[in-house]
Amino acid sequence: MTLAFDADRLRAAVDVARAALVEDGQHPGAHLESATEGEWAVAHYFEAGLVGYRGWQWCVVLAGAPDTDEITVSEIVLLPGEGSLLAPSWVPWNERVAAGDLTPGDVLAAEPDDARLVPNQIDTGDEFRFPADDEPSADDDEEIGQVAGELGLGRRRLLSREGRDEAAQRWYDGDFGPRADMAVAAAYSCATCGFYLPLAGALRPAFGVCANEYSADGHVVAADYGCGAHSDVPAPKGDGSPAYDAYDDGALEIVSVGSAGDVTS
Known part of the structure; x- marks a missing residue:
């Protein structure tokens, strides 16, 4: 008996594969395809038709052996097909945790x-x-x-140095770094502000904490961050708008429009 003959016999044994599924308590749909899986093995694929498993397929692997006509059911498994609805890949908890997830009572161990x-x-x-x-x-x-x-x-x-560098980069790129919209629009930087409290240690030249309750109060800010509440910002002069003169609305004359469109006073 040759391999080609035996593989052909296994590919033709669709009824054997379907019967194995029925015996297992399943209700297979149409036969989709047969695929040779190696020497003396062929996989048959059937529509699953299970609720909640759109696009999934039943796979039945049939096996043969030299010098025998017996066909053996080697494996039955449910597999996803093209367009199947799949659960997202599992991600360890320590990779799922994001900034802001910690709430009162939670424990997050390093x-x-x-x-x-x-x-x-x-x-x-x-x-x-x-x-x-x-x-x-x-x-x-x-x-x-x-x-x-x-x-x-x-x-x-x-x-560690790595931890310090990661924090510094995160703060520099964040909402209180020099590239933030607030900093770009500001005329003065935090480094020259009276509300700026420099950090200690290696981060002192680059970062501090804002003590202005009307600005970034309590947040770590970059030395070259800035906002409109800088301690040296001059107060408005109160001269009004320079583009327009004040208008005396007491000089208005009330007029009425007649039925023919004539204006009368």
């Missing part, structure tokens, strides 16, 4: 290998710890506690 963070090698427990009123202390205890806290002592992980 991964152990988060590239934005690096382990802190020193943990003294004295950061931002200042002696109580009844506790003896040296004159410089308060300064030491403040400096220790600013250096990150006591925090298990600190911002």
